Amino acid sequence: MRDPMMAVHRNNIRQEFVSTVVTVAGPHLPQPYALNTMHVDFKADFKKSGLRTMSDRYTKTAGSSLETIDPAHPAIFDKCDRFFDEEGLFAQVKAADLYPYFRPIEKNDGTRAIMKGREIIMAGSNNYLGLLSDPRVKKAAEDAIEQYGSGCTGSRFLNGTLDIHIELEEKLAAFMGTESCVLFSTGYMTNQGVIQSLASKGDLVFSDKDNHACIVAGTKVAMGETIRYRHDDMTHLRRLLEKASKDHPKAGKFIVTDGVFSMSGAIAKVPELVALAEEFGAALMLDDAHAVGVIGPGGRGSAASFGLGDRVHLTTGTFSKSFASLGGFVVGPHNVIEYIRHTASAHIFSASMPPSAVATVLKCLEILQEEPERLTRLWEISDYMRAGFKKAGFNVLKSQAPIIPVVANTMRTCLEMWHDLLEEGVFVNAVIPPAVPQGQSLLRTSYMATHTNEDMDFILDAFHRVGRKHGVISSNGTTA
Numbered sequence: 001m002r003d004p005m006m007a008v009h010r011n012n013i014r015q016e017f018v019s020t021v022v023t024v025a026g027p028h029l030p031q032p033y034a035l036n037t038m039h040v041d042f043k044a045d046f047k048k049s050g051l052r053t054m055s056d057r058y059t060k061t062a063g064s065s066l067e068t069i070d071p072a073h074p075a076i077f078d079k080c081d082r083f084f085d086e087e088g089l090f091a092q093v094k095a096a097d098l099y100p101y102f103r104p105i106e107k108n109d110g111t112r113a114i115m116k117g118r119e120i121i122m123a124g125s126n127n128y129l130g131l132l133s134d135p136r137v138k139k140a141a142e143d144a145i146e147q148y149g150s151g152c153t154g155s156r157f158l159n160g161t162l163d164i165h166i167e168l169e170e171k172l173a174a175f176m177g178t179e180s181c182v183l184f185s186t187g188y189m190t191n192q193g194v195i196q197s198l199a200s201k202g203d204l205v206f207s208d209k210d211n212h213a214c215i216v217a218g219t220k221v222a223m224g225e226t227i228r229y230r231h232d233d234m235t236h237l238r239r240l241l242e243k244a245s246k247d248h249p250k251a252g253k254f255i256v257t258d259g260v261f262s263m264s265g266a267i268a269k270v271p272e273l274v275a276l277a278e279e280f281g282a283a284l285m286l287d288d289a290h291a292v293g294v295i296g297p298g299g300r301g302s303a304a305s306f307g308l309g310d311r312v313h314l315t316t317g318t319f320s321k322s323f324a325s326l327g328g329f330v331v332g333p334h335n336v337i338e339y340i341r342h343t344a345s346a347h348i349f350s351a352s353m354p355p356s357a358v359a360t361v362l363k364c365l366e367i368l369q370e371e372p373e374r375l376t377r378l379w380e381i382s383d384y385m386r387a388g389f390k391k392a393g394f395n396v397l398k399s400q401a402p403i404i405p406v407v408a409n410t411m412r413t414c415l416e417m418w419h420d421l422l423e424e425g426v427f428v429n430a431v432i433p434p435a436v437p438q439g440q441s442l443l444r445t446s447y448m449a450t451h452t453n454e455d456m457d458f459i460l461d462a463f464h465r466v467g468r469k470h471g472v473i474s475s476n477g478t479t480a
């Protein structure tokens with residue numbers, strides 16, 4: 001069945017991706033290689049190159065008259081040719097072996113992985129509880145395949161509901177202290193689907209400017225209007241809520257934020273958000289992708305970490321991080337969850353979580369509750385690493401979670417540090433504009449409960465050497 005909402009959604013996502021990769025691909029830059037100029041004014045270079053910017057992205061450059069049509073090269077693909085231009089930034093970064101994305105892992109054991117035949121220490125995974133290679137988890141997944149087969153071959157709505165989907169929904173709702181839960185096939189689809197389902201025409205969504213891309217995707221497919229507030233700025237959010245209440249007194253209001261921000265590792269100001277939601281009659285949803293199984297008592301998430309679990313209306317989460325699998329969920333009041341179950345396009349029109357993934361999450365949830373020491377260790381490690389980076393003079397932004405960003409400033413420094421760290425045997429994630437503002441490129445590090453003390457010191461030592469080499473820190477432990 002063709003779903004017009006999904007068509008709009010797909011188009012939006014494609015546009016987002018194109019915007020990202022074109023920005024990365026960038027202009028024709030001078031020799032010796034393009035990265036030399038990246039620290040100057042990337043936006044200016046971007047324009048100089050003649051590549052389309054956000055505003056003119058929708059203007060067709062070719063094929064606009066019948067005479068110029070070439071059936072083998074529709075104008076819509078022009079941008080793809082430019083992206084791979086051998087003089088462009090993308091090609092130059094690849095040629096310099098500084099391209100940090102889509103690197104294949106040949107074997108993964110959690111804290112250790114094999115890349116290009118070499119063992120590396122993984123400091124760039126969201127496997128927070130270290131359960132990815134736990135024998136009990138692997139066995140549960142194998143048993144589920146034996147019992148139910150390899151997939152569900154259908155949506156939850158039709159033939160894709162297994163008894164273990166329902167068991168997991170009930171166990172998660174109980175764990176989170178809420179009435180109900182509905183599963184989605186990814187965390188991305190959860191946020192996108194919940195917002196699309198609830199924000200109807202005439203409703204208003206208030207969204208933090210640093211929210212994850214899937215929340216942005218949800219606001220784009222939703223029929224309601226979205227108002228973005230400055231990141232973490234409660235005064236700004238209050239002003240917007242006041243104005244909306246005056247201008248649209250009857251509109252349903254929905255505040256949506258990451259519980260833990262995925263790049264900075266900062267925790268949202270949940271007490272202030274709860275107070276504002278209650279004052280203005282808004283629903284509050286926290287995306288706890290990096291919080292459930294990580295923070296709060298027993299890993300119950302960001303609201304629980306402030307003792308406010310019962311004052312937040314909806315919490316979403318993912319199974320691709322602490323739960324070492326794939327899938328997502330939303331918990332909240334029964335009627336709201338049942339409404340989402342019956343109206344979220346991403347839930348109804350997509351195949352359900354495969355049996356092995358569901359069984360993995362069930363086992364991880366059990367281990368999380370039986371082995372609280374995993375969370376204690378995760379926090380010990382995060383605190384040690386954060387203190388170590390700070391002592392060395394690195395800027396770790398407002399990190400409060402097992403996500404610790406290390407600011408590398410320019411894109412070039414970031415990519416070169418990423419490369420050198422990999423040479424040292426440490427894998428981290430390079431985050432460059434537009435994912436972060438210009439001049440704030442960073443190396444996103446993240447930790448798991450199974451890292452050893454030796455691993456931590458190895459990672460810190462590598463960062464010291466590489467940070468000094470690239471002038472990000474000075475030799476006496478201050479920010480350079």
Ligand SMILES: Cc1ncc(COP(=O)(O)O)c(C=O)c1O
Nearest residue numbers: 186187188212258262289318320
């Ligand atoms: C804050 C946040 N929300 C949602 C998601 C999407 O989760 P998933 O990987 O399960 O699609 C992510 C994943 O990176 C995330 O960081």
